Amino acid sequence: MNGLWIALGVALVALFVWYLSSTAGRLDRLHRRIETSTFALDAQLLRRSSIAIELSVAGILDPSSSEVIAETAHLARLAADGDVDDRIRAESALTEVLMQALDDAEEVTFLREDEVAAQLLDELTAAIRRVELSRRFLNDAVLACRQIRDHRLVRLFRLAGHTPLPATWEMDDRAPVGLGYLGT
Amino acid sequence: MTQQQRLRIGMVCPYAWDSPGGVRSHVADLAFELRERGHVVDILAPVDDPDLVPAGEVTNGGKPVAVPYNGSVARLNFGLRATRQVRRWIQEGDFDLVHVHEPIAPGLSLLTLWVADGPIVATWHSSNPRSRILAGLNRLVQTAMEKVSGRIAVSEDARRTLVAHLGGDAVLIPNGVRISAFDSAERHPGFDPAHPTLLFLGRIDEPRKGLSVLTAALPAIVEAVPDVHLFIAGPGDEQEVIDDLPPQLHRHVTFLGMVSDEEKASALRSADVYVAPNTGGESFGIVLIESMAAGTAVLASDLPAFSRVLDHGSAGAQFANEDSADLARAAIALLGDPERRAQLSAAGALRVRRFDWDHVIDDVLAVYASVTAGGEGVTTDLRGQILGRLSTGLGSGQR
Numbered sequence: 158m159n160g161l162w163i164a165l166g167v168a169l170v171a172l173f174v175w176y177l178s179s180t181a182g183r184l185d186r187l188h189r190r191i192e193t194s195t196f197a198l199d200a201q202l203l204r205r206s207s208i209a210i211e212l213s214v215a216g217i218l219d220p221s222s223s224e225v226i227a228e229t230a231h232l233a234r235l236a237a238d239g240d241v242d243d244r245i246r247a248e249s250a251l252t253e254v255l256m257q258a259l260d261d262a263e264e265v266t267f268l269r270e271d272e273v274a275a276q277l278l279d280e281l282t283a284a285i286r287r288v289e290l291s292r293r294f295l296n297d298a299v300l301a302c303r304q305i306r307d308h309r310l311v312r313l314f315r316l317a318g319h320t321p322l323p324a325t326w327e328m329d330d331r332a333p334v335g336l337g338y339l340g341t
Numbered sequence: 342m343t344q345q346q347r348l349r350i351g352m353v354c355p356y357a358w359d360s361p362g363g364v365r366s367h368v369a370d371l372a373f374e375l376r377e378r379g380h381v382v383d384i385l386a387p388v389d390d391p392d393l394v395p396a397g398e399v400t401n402g403g404k405p406v407a408v409p410y411n412g413s414v415a416r417l418n419f420g421l422r423a424t425r426q427v428r429r430w431i432q433e434g435d436f437d438l439v440h441v442h443e444p445i446a447p448g449l450s451l452l453t454l455w456v457a458d459g460p461i462v463a464t465w466h467s468s469n470p471r472s473r474i475l476a477g478l479n480r481l482v483q484t485a486m487e488k489v490s491g492r493i494a495v496s497e498d499a500r501r502t503l504v505a506h507l508g509g510d511a512v513l514i515p516n517g518v519r520i521s522a523f524d525s526a527e528r529h530p531g532f533d534p535a536h537p538t539l540l541f542l543g544r545i546d547e548p549r550k551g552l553s554v555l556t557a558a559l560p561a562i563v564e565a566v567p568d569v570h571l572f573i574a575g576p577g578d579e580q581e582v583i584d585d586l587p588p589q590l591h592r593h594v595t596f597l598g599m600v601s602d603e604e605k606a607s608a609l610r611s612a613d614v615y616v617a618p619n620t621g622g623e624s625f626g627i628v629l630i631e632s633m634a635a636g637t638a639v640l641a642s643d644l645p646a647f648s649r650v651l652d653h654g655s656a657g658a659q660f661a662n663e664d665s666a667d668l669a670r671a672a673i674a675l676l677g678d679p680e681r682r683a684q685l686s687a688a689g690a691l692r693v694r695r696f697d698w699d700h701v702i703d704d705v706l707a708v709y710a711s712v713t714a715g716g717e718g719v720t721t722d723l724r725g726q727i728l729g730r731l732s733t734g735l736g737s738g739q740r
Binding site for chain 2: 179183186187190192193194196197200201283286287289290291293294296297298300301304
């Protein structure tokens with residue numbers, strides 16, 4: 158009789174250990190996904206700001222738009238190495254400036270008649286789209302990860318190790334209406 | 342924007358490659374367009390009859406088994422042998438990323454999520470608000486879903502279903518259509534231009550495709566438009582449909598049977614009105630887009646997904662779902678008004694442009710670029726998978 162209880166106890170402990178180890182595995186994978194997504198978002202944001210700067214010096218837009226875009230894109234690039242919240246603010250500012258500068262579809266169609274302009278605008282559209290995708294994928298991974306990390310057992314047994322709690326990337330990533338872009 | 346890097350993509354279709362279907366043709370077209378742009382695509386799909394599939398077109402994922410799923414009978418693959426096969430496919434494929442379709446269906450896609458580790462993209466196709474499998478989403482399925490780095494939904498409905506069941510979000514990338522294949526298709530020889538014609542496309546024995554709603558409307562339509570002719574294209578038991586029709590209507594109906602892609606394009610191009618009486622389970626309605634691409638007026642049930650594709654009636658006419666009387670009324674109005682048909686056809690041609698593959702593929706490649714940013718490819722994942730270890734050890738040897 159005693160032997161049965163011991164066997165049952167061992168089985169339960171084994172099941173519990175399996176549960177903990179597989180949960181740790183899931184967390185580890187999500188942490189890696191977050192890392193990759195952050196890397197991707199970083200690359201797409203840098204790409205967006207460089208194209209914005211190119212656009213501002215190409216002499217396609219009016220001088221004041223060019224000036225403001227150049228300035229905010231430059232600040233966004235500088236913020237890339239700093240605090241995440243500062244960066245999000247700087248990138249959101251760039252989004253707003255681009256939305257303001259390219260707010261008219263008809264005018265953009267007119268600009269596109271120039272070959273260089275058309276190419277830059279295409280590249281900017283693609284970069285904006287990619288920022289949006291990368292940010293969404295990053296936030297997906299963050300939310301999935303936080304859901305698991307909220308669990309009592311996960312906190313009690315410190316299954317997340319020393320990895321800091323990830324945060325969603327809450328930035329304004331809308332596309333200028335003038336780019337005629339049908340996003341999600 | 343051009344994609345410089347040549348990607349090796351493993352694409353998984355969970356439904357049998359040798360039977361027609363929306364997901365299957367989406368996968369085939371997507372692979373075609375990706376290859377056009379220089380990428381390498383290896384498709385893994387179930388195959389019923391290997392003789393029906395040209396050699397080298399897909400990697401055979403095994404013979405599917407018919408099971409009730411998602412409100413109809415689906416043919417799916419599962420089990421140890423299938424798992425082993427998927428694992429070997431991933432090991433030998435050396436993919437930069439894996440793109441699975443309809444991952445929630447218990448088939449090759451879900452198995453792939455289970456077995457693979459690395460950059461994974463998943464596309465959700467169906468809207469399925471009351472799936473029992475999803476409602477009871479268990480830990481293993483959830484673990485598999487967590488591996489998806491980039492989620493795509495083909496429609497707003499599919500996206501809503503996904504978000505409701507899994508949380509998070511997905512990007513919306515609609516199904517693509519190769520417009521040129523439809524707007525320049527030859528006229529179908531069976532269609533007599535002298536008669537007004539209606540066209541139905543789809544499996545005739547699948548209730549949700551709604552053929553019975555259309556046949557119930559036929560007597561009223563024939564009464565108002567005596568020389569009307571209905572063409573029915575799609576696999577299924579034709580005799581059953583004929584038996585249900587009053588004998589005097591038999592001469593108004595022609596069955597085209599299962600049609601090839603070319604025949605489908607020709608039929609769409611030749612018909613006066615394409616009728617989509619689907620009663621549910623549709624999240625997108627690719628045929629509606631194809632019909633618009635062919636320049637043929639669309640008459641569809643008022644499913645939310647259809648309303649969205651038709652831009653709330655501006656690019657196609659609609660009737661109350663499952664209401665044969667309303668279908669008859671709308672069909673009679675359209676058949677008697679060539680001007681209205683031309684107007685819908687013009688609006689449809691404009692509407693369909695955003696679904697052109699050229700645009701769609703740009704978005705898909707942007708997703709690929711985003712998930713492959715880490716630079717690591719796809720490997721097999723054996724962590725915590727006792728069954729996986731066993732079947733690898735016994736089946737394909739240690740790697």
